[in-house]
Amino acid sequence: MSVDVTYELAGKMTRKTYKSYSRAITSMRKWFEKNDGRAIIYRFNSKPEVIETLCQLPVSAKSETSFYQTRAWRTLRLTVLRESDGLCTYCGSGIQHGSVMHVDHIKPRSKYPHLALDISNLQVLCEDCNFGKMDNESLCSG
Ligand SMILES: [Zn+2]
Numbered sequence: 001m002s003v004d005v006t007y008e009l010a011g012k013m014t015r016k017t018y019k020s021y022s023r024a025i026t027s028m029r030k031w032f033e034k035n036d037g038r039a040i041i042y043r044f045n046s047k048p049e050v051i052e053t054l055c056q057l058p059v060s061a062k063s064e065t066s067f068y069q070t071r072a073w074r075t076l077r078l079t080v081l082r083e084s085d086g087l088c089t090y091c092g093s094g095i096q097h098g099s100v101m102h103v104d105h106i107k108p109r110s111k112y113p114h115l116a117l118d119i120s121n122l123q124v125l126c127e128d129c130n131f132g133k134m135d136n137e138s139l140c141s142g
Contacts, residue, residue: 003019003023004041007035076122086124088101088125088129094126102125105121106122
């Protein structure tokens with residue numbers, strides 16, 4: 001099923017057709033990294049989707065989910081949780097306080113993929129601190 005995307009930059013419109021939705025998303029991601037415009041996705045039988053920032057792009061890339069399913073990541077994640085006693089690096093809250101714990105990449109995986117499995121780049125955060133961190137630093141950090 002092909003997908004049409006209209007890119008809008010400084011009043012200029014460019015229309016492109018992609019073979020699949022995930023290809024469209026991948027290309028849009030690259031486009032948004034360079035351009036400060038907006039894009040509209042047209043899919044057969046669904047409403048046009050207006051995307052104005054990179055953060056609004058649906059995460060469709062298969063690599064995104066598969067990383068978190070790898071044995072290497074899961075093992076490392078458990079190690080980090082065990083070493084920190086499952087306590088949040090920022091506020092010291094833990095599962096026993098009713099918090100949901102996340103293992104966070106200090107340097108985002110999107111920018112530092114080689115540090116994705118580096119234990120020194122990982123920290124345990126409770127959900128509140130993890131989302132707080134994202135607000136402060138970057139809406140798109142992973
Ligand atoms: Zn916390």
